[in-house]
Amino acid sequence: MTEFSRRAVLGGIGAGLAVGAVGGGVAGARVGAADAEAGTAATGAAGGTPSLGSAAVPFHGERQAGILQPAQARVQLAVFDLVPEAGRDGLRRLMQAWSATAARLAAGEPAAEFDNQVALDAGPCSLTVTFGFGASLFDKTGLAARRPEALSPLPDFPGDALDRARSDGDLWVQIGADDALVVFHALRTLQRQASGTAVLRWQATGFGRTPGATERPMTGRNLMGQVDGTNNPKPSSPDFARTVFADGPDWMTGGSYAVYRRIRMLLDNWDNLPTDRQERVIGRRKSDGAPLSGGTETTPVDLAKVNPDGTLAVAADAHVRVAAPSGNGGAAMLRRGFSYQDGLLPDGSPDAGLLFIAFQADPARGFVPVQRRLARGDSLSRFLRHEASGLYAVPPGAPEGGYVGQPLLES
């Protein structure tokens, strides 16, 4: 345990913090709606003011961390492929080692092995590590018969321009924290633990808002400048668990399916579009995210609303209309994306956009029907390029002493 986390647990910073640091819940100044409503928030109850650094999200629990928590300031996606000789035993040992490390790092402790000390002075900074299994993992480990139907390959969508070298893969690891060094430290530690068992296939780094950058917690903006995520399912809604968490097969009950898309934004084109044209493409006002049918950000979109001149307030090909659950048989998913910026492409345009991540009970009732409609009818699509893709089974959380995937790998 570092000096930082030890002091935190001993109450040096605040009693509210200690609760989080020893595993009682999400401690920290920034608790999003999903946490609070999912009942995992436990901050400042005793009057403490935990700092960004000391905020801790327990690794163990009913759900894996990194699904319901607000997107952190920094994310690292790392996808590994199992080496051929690893087999199911190798995978089991890796998931045991990875889970143990993730639990320690999430509590602000150094790793038990391979700790490079990059994060030695820092608190956990809301670190979450989330593990997922790609379809290809099951054949390599003799588990093909237990591959869930929901993990069937995503269909091709019109306009897809996927780079398979930056897509798919056996093991998906999502590392998020509010400090980039904490994220890097976790990546390197997990990577070294995988040595001989799995090799890094691709990785991507992204970012969200730093806690405190806005005056109060609010819906984030993407690199197009749009308020993005207003219509995300709320944990308080009666459909939430059914939308996000799977009810089978056995080892996946309470887990979720993560769809990943690297979506490049054609920002030079977009930024040249006048703001009112951008708003027509989206169907919301850019400044505050209010629907063009009126109201404020959280007002439900009135798709039937007609302007005085007889035109639709929300255009027929506006993003919010095409993506609306009402037009997709109720399809919905919990989006938890991050922006990315990787410099310039050879033509001088920005290699930047969205690391789209969405959790759902079944992609066939979430991402797939929505993206089918978006790819054909959404006027936003001409400003986007889907460049990479992945689908991963994200098992339920592991109890104390257990590891992620244990019900699959030990039965």
Added chain:
Amino acid sequence: MTEFSRRAVLGGIGAGLAVGAVGGGVAGARVGAADAEAGTAATGAAGGTPSLGSAAVPFHGERQAGILQPAQARVQLAVFDLVPEAGRDGLRRLMQAWSATAARLAAGEPAAEFDNQVALDAGPCSLTVTFGFGASLFDKTGLAARRPEALSPLPDFPGDALDRARSDGDLWVQIGADDALVVFHALRTLQRQASGTAVLRWQATGFGRTPGATERPMTGRNLMGQVDGTNNPKPSSPDFARTVFADGPDWMTGGSYAVYRRIRMLLDNWDNLPTDRQERVIGRRKSDGAPLSGGTETTPVDLAKVNPDGTLAVAADAHVRVAAPSGNGGAAMLRRGFSYQDGLLPDGSPDAGLLFIAFQADPARGFVPVQRRLARGDSLSRFLRHEASGLYAVPPGAPEGGYVGQPLLES
């Protein structure tokens, strides 16, 4: 002015903040030694607790912002080349426009033109924008006769493996803030203002510690896990101004010279080295940065100290010995680097390391003699690759109503 900054100025968050937001100094919870000692700190004087977002660093002043302030959580380096037809008039108009924008954004206001609203909800988050002129700029603008001697090309160093496409360039822009969206917003705004005058030649993104990640402000760590920056010159030292700020020629008096090196770290090799071997390479203890000659992080290194077995406590080729000013004729510079991580190289090793940035009165008395010794005698060098390089004249700060470079461009 955004709702956020307006409220801040009106005292909605704290009176201490308002001082910073309207231009009185550096406001914010994180004030580094350089600021405090340089007399630019003005935080919480009236009892406010300014948030990370509302912390503001004025653009105008004696020095450009982004030299004395602590490294922020995120940095964007963007280097532009002037288009041939721009000439001195084009450059002057660009520096006027850029300076005006940088001043607005640093105060938390939207840009007067080309604002994509990406940072609309956020405070300035300690945004600093720093401008520098490369040697190549002077020929293109008929100013070759006024190019400072100190801007002569850096010599080649043993082991250099420089990619010229990611080096040099006419106009260096360093954008730092504690929120990545705020940084991206500034980049895009400045880039669009440059349209028709200058094109982006290369860019790089990096990161430092997020404020609050550590329990108290402390020297940062690099991606090797080493405490890095202990021996940086202190503003309280009598030599500080002479070390960092130039005393001529005329238009550069009070400015500085920025040396940039993209230094990749061979982290797979490094991380495989046992900690005691790493410490011998550096000459400091990894956990706390204390010199191997004894004491704590801030204890001066005793280069003469001999172990009981007769060996040197700090090895002959240890980094701290080779870099020590005492062996380099007193050469020193103010380092303000950031870590970077850009994914994987084709061989699977991490494309990660240090965006080295150092400010000095004259590279011939700062970076050059130090790097000459390091490249030959430093045992750390075999874990580093210098992959890009730049040298830029960073003019003094501009007064209110003025712009950076005005004394050069209007005389």
